[in-house]
Amino acid sequence: MQKEIADTRKEYKLQSLLEEDIDPDPIRQFQQWWNEALMSDIEEPNAMTLATSDKKGRPSARIVLLKGLSNEGFVFFTNYESRKGTELSENPFASLLFFWKELERQVRIEGTVTKTDEEKSSAYFLSRPALSKISAWSSAQSRVIQSRDELEKNVLKYHEQFRNEEILRPPYWGGYAVKPTRIEFWQGRPGRLHDRLQYRLSNDKWIIERLAP
Numbered sequence: 497m498q499k500e501i502a503d504t505r506k507e508y509k510l511q512s513l514l515e516e517d518i519d520p521d522p523i524r525q526f527q528q529w530w531n532e533a534l535m536s537d538i539e540e541p542n543a544m545t546l547a548t549s550d551k552k553g554r555p556s557a558r559i560v561l562l563k564g565l566s567n568e569g570f571v572f573f574t575n576y577e578s579r580k581g582t583e584l585s586e587n588p589f590a591s592l593l594f595f596w597k598e599l600e601r602q603v604r605i606e607g608t609v610t611k612t613d614e615e616k617s618s619a620y621f622l623s624r625p626a627l628s629k630i631s632a633w634s635s636a637q638s639r640v641i642q643s644r645d646e647l648e649k650n651v652l653k654y655h656e657q658f659r660n661e662e663i664l665r666p667p668y669w670g671g672y673a674v675k676p677t678r679i680e681f682w683q684g685r686p687g688r689l690h691d692r693l694q695y696r697l698s699n700d701k702w703i704i705e706r707l708a709p
Contacts (some may be wrong), residue, residue, distance in 0.1 A: 498685065511683055512683060520675065520702065526561050528600075539700075543559050543560075544561070544594050546559070546560045560574065569673040574619065575669050578637035589608055590609045599636070602680075605680075607674045608674070609673065609674050614670065630658070630670045634653070680707070692709070
């Protein structure tokens with residue numbers, strides 16, 4: 497089994513990533529790659545790994561969905577009392593990773609994290625399907641529960657509670673924005689000589705650097 501794992505490999509050869517071909521602004525460069533991801537056959541191109549750590553520096557990671565990109569940063573929504581929410585309250589720094597294997601590309605983002613304003617959180621919550629809204633009320637995300645039955649009883653409870661009224665956003669649910677201080681664009685190349693171009697924020701200016709693969 498170990499030999500089979502070690503022998504698993506893929507040769508990357510679709511495209512290159514050269515300094516003369518990129519935008520000087522990393523957000524515009526991301527939007528360009530994002531548009532290309534949307535036009536490809538990638539399922540859920542907005543799926544990204546979110547890595548956080550607690551106050552002792554112990555890391556954890558999970559997949560979340562990008563739901564917006566603005567001057568605030570890369571936006572996602574979640575339960576503020578979940579494990580990631582707790583860790584972000586203790587240590588408001590995070591890393592995001594997009595992996596678009598069909599394009600042989602990765603984007604790595606590091607930055608500071610703040611909550612989005614309540615108006616934005618409420619607007620997005622109201623746009624969600626009804627069952628997703630009920631789920632937000634029914635699940636004490638990341639907490640230990642006794643059984644699946646407990647969760648399903650909560651769903652029935654909140655279905656009944658909101659039967660004749662609008663399902664508003666719970667006070668413990670909302671958005672976060674990761675404001676980047678570093679963004680790396682990675683393009684697979686043959687022989688593992690991948691292209692890695694990094695944008696690093698220094699004195700409010702983006703510095704572009706090539707990294708060894």
